[in-house]
Amino acid sequence: MAEPLNISLIGGGTVGGGVAQILLQHPERIATRAGRPVHIKRVVVRDPHKPRPTIPKELVSTDIAAAIRDPQVHVVVELMGGTGLAKQVVLDSLAAGKHVVTANKALLAEHGPEIFEAARKHERSVGFEASVAGGIPIIRALAESLAGNQITAIQGILNGTSNFILTAMADRGVSYSDALAEAQRLGYAEADPTLDVDGSDAAHKLAILVQIAFGVTVPVNEIERFGIAGLNAMDLRFAHELGYTIKLLAEAWLDGKEVALHVAPVLLRRTDMLAQVRGAFNAVQVVGDAVGEIMFQGAGAGALPTASSVVADIIDLAVGRAQRTFQAMKLWAPHELGFRQRPSEGVRSRFFLRVLVQDKSGMLADVARVLADQGISIASVIQHEAVEEHQGDVVPLVIMTHYAETGRFRSAVSKINSLTGVVPPGVFYSVDD
């Protein structure tokens, strides 16, 4: 059998522990599939005294520089997270002639151009299957399995925390805050869930997918995002009544030479495959011009699922595939596809609009008039009689529109918000058909 492949693990937390577990508990399996043994030479951690059940003590140190410099090491696996020290570790590793494997979505979304340029300069590769959708091999799918296709659309449930919360709200009618508390109790949400529920985490992942599928570099802070924080259970009920459910989707699609993209809660028909994705699972649906619709679903987080993708990248390096793929992909490099980002105002969509209005005659007429003045036509309306839960004389009015330009729809909503008898703000979501 060939020479072993030696790796340094930087980071001994959840995912690092999972990677160590797979590599150390199943060395024959890994060696068979990699065509050579894979050895963990060093594990660098912040606190060497913390107990780590899957990592042998003699591998552990705090010396990052030594782990990168070690001439026996071929691959540095960056699992520390963050975009400061992690970036330096990745750049130093490439400069030292090591291949890099990382699960760090924020790092790639924010510093992809610099990192991939360094990799090309030093003729080393960067594996990042684990950076998007945990155990789901969506990077390989886009870069290799679907390489004969032009991808025309991507829709992803890329944040398990948000999907857990939305599933609990839809299934059991609980409020957003109760569902969040439950997610925190079960370990699906962090004490500060902001980046999960405000769409930022999904936006990082979407930036990476868009780079691979369309060759477009989108600064992550330019991705429009709407989260699920404070989503009203009433809107899930209305969506249900109309045959839809609400999912937090990261979406990008091609229209001519432009790529539209956003992260937002979106109404999906309940028969849609993505609508069936429950709990903390992730899923990505891709449309390719040859393959048609194709969907991938699996665990988007967790020690072993994420480690499964990290280990796949390590095996690809051992086999020698990763180096060739990386050369062929030209990621975050100037590109001839010529696609560019479409401003969100110009995106056409159907919309769900819910406004609270005073329970008096003429309100529907007033709201409908504003929409009509913007050239937006109405597909369906729900207005129930007032019930106890709506305090005072206020009732919800729900409107589903036909296709309309986002810019026009948003100006209509701001006019509706200022109508007499409307309690602002109106809440609205895109609708995917």
Place this chain on the structure above:
Amino acid sequence: MAEPLNISLIGGGTVGGGVAQILLQHPERIATRAGRPVHIKRVVVRDPHKPRPTIPKELVSTDIAAAIRDPQVHVVVELMGGTGLAKQVVLDSLAAGKHVVTANKALLAEHGPEIFEAARKHERSVGFEASVAGGIPIIRALAESLAGNQITAIQGILNGTSNFILTAMADRGVSYSDALAEAQRLGYAEADPTLDVDGSDAAHKLAILVQIAFGVTVPVNEIERFGIAGLNAMDLRFAHELGYTIKLLAEAWLDGKEVALHVAPVLLRRTDMLAQVRGAFNAVQVVGDAVGEIMFQGAGAGALPTASSVVADIIDLAVGRAQRTFQAMKLWAPHELGFRQRPSEGVRSRFFLRVLVQDKSGMLADVARVLADQGISIASVIQHEAVEEHQGDVVPLVIMTHYAETGRFRSAVSKINSLTGVVPPGVFYSVDD
């Protein structure tokens, strides 16, 4: 840019036409992703006078030997189908030093050992992503993306024709023969649908998946298979009443050192992701010891989806990945994993049993007694009052069992079939929970 990769296409039918369409309509896209141009040098067909809109006339000939021998050709793409001449084409191509890409599941399921031994001997690779589940990259998923895992279970909807029929029956309550006629009218079923509806097509694909996931070579005629031909709409209704639907599944799972496998109609809970797979789609759910449950869904047939997978294999060869993967995989080679096939009699499962019995007292007691005598316990029972549609005095009796050994359950059914008052045969299906 590097030297072009030249290919001979053997077969200019549906899939061959799709491959030609992708390669000839998008040469820059393919060259960018392959790192070099991909040229179709020759297309070999049976009838050179048949119009083929996507294939230029000057490429077409009937000369297989020349297409294989051509010293400029690097890859022979076998898309003729069948296991006679196709086998010779593949073996001759390997002997002539060409790589092979094929979509031919029957060929690999029946002659895998011989073909892969020849490939190793001649140091050439065989790509076969398109042989299972059309456009779904399940071969790459098992061989590369999930290489860090031991796969513990596979469940696939691998025959689109059967799934189309079952979906029509479940959604609209039509009979098997009406659903089949509809599938034929829409082009989802062939004039002779036998191999699709009797489970043989799915069994071929399962043999390939089992080889990759477990390293077990199972002669395809030893895979127990039950098809959907003649499935009674009444059983779908009863399944629905119990919270299940019926899908034709190709399943394999690990139990200790043994692999159990079969193709059969199976009851799935309606909330199960595979239960949601509708129409002619294919889907594969895989369980890995690290990744957990992961599912892939997409088009399992059709010119362009299948061609998408063929082209992915061609690009993998152009990039140089396929050669390395193939060396690492050691397919259909003697293997150290040591798994072996478990005889179906020993497989434990829950069962759905429906028997027609005379509408008289004591029938349930008699049937329940036979099951109890075999140590099989009953989870639930449906027995409705007789309605018009049941002629004479015969009513259906439906029983869901707890887990039982298949052998014991089958002997119980044969005893039940001979009970006085039972109209044989009792119909039974496995139940997946």
